[in-house]
Amino acid sequence: MKHFFGILAIAVCATTAAKAQKLSTEKVPAPVKAAFEKLHPHTRVNWEMEKKNYEAGFTANGKETSEVYNAGGSLLETEVAIKVSELPASVQSKLKGMKVAEVAKITKADGSVNYEAEVKGKDLLFDPNGNPVKP
Numbered sequence: 001m002k003h004f005f006g007i008l009a010i011a012v013c014a015t016t017a018a019k020a021q022k023l024s025t026e027k028v029p030a031p032v033k034a035a036f037e038k039l040h041p042h043t044r045v046n047w048e049m050e051k052k053n054y055e056a057g058f059t060a061n062g063k064e065t066s067e068v069y070n071a072g073g074s075l076l077e078t079e080v081a082i083k084v085s086e087l088p089a090s091v092q093s094k095l096k097g098m099k100v101a102e103v104a105k106i107t108k109a110d111g112s113v114n115y116e117a118e119v120k121g122k123d124l125l126f127d128p129n130g131n132p133v134k135p
Contacts, residue, residue: 023047028054031073039067039075079106079116090130091115 025033028047032054036045046057050068053076057066064081082105084092101118106125108114114133115126125133 021049023049023054029071029073032069032071035069035073035075036067075109077106077108079104084117087115087117088128088130090128091117091126094126094130094132095119095124 025045025047036043036056040058040060043058043060048055048057052071054069054071055066056069057064059065060080066079068076068079070076082103084095084100084103086105087095087103095117098117098119101121103118104116106114106116113128115128117124117126123135125135127133
């Protein structure tokens with residue numbers, strides 16, 4: 001699981017073009033902590049800085065999850081680890097024959113969904129129809 005958080009941090013970095021920096025809970029703004037606690041009461045969390053946003057890494061429903069918040073406490077996106085078999089068939093077909101290390105479903109605040117697959121150390125993003133998405 002620790003390995004996955006490392007991969008997840010890299011994946012989120014790739015989508016935001018920023019390098020993650022670990023952050024102590026004391027350095028996370030009160031509105032961000034309050035927003036997270038409201039959605040996930042009593043949940044153990046690890047914080048990282050993503051550019052000017054705050055990333056919470058935690059386990060929800062048995063799945064490795066991360067959420068990105070802005071400094072005001074607004075949730076920007078949620079990323080959940082999934083199995084390759086949980087990808088839409090259109091995305092699976094794009095990855096056919098490739099060795100996929102990790103896969104995640106990313107849901108933006110507006111409800112739009114993308115899928116991320118790590119292949120040969122690089123993160124590939126797709127929309128639900130299997131079309132490539134630029135980070």
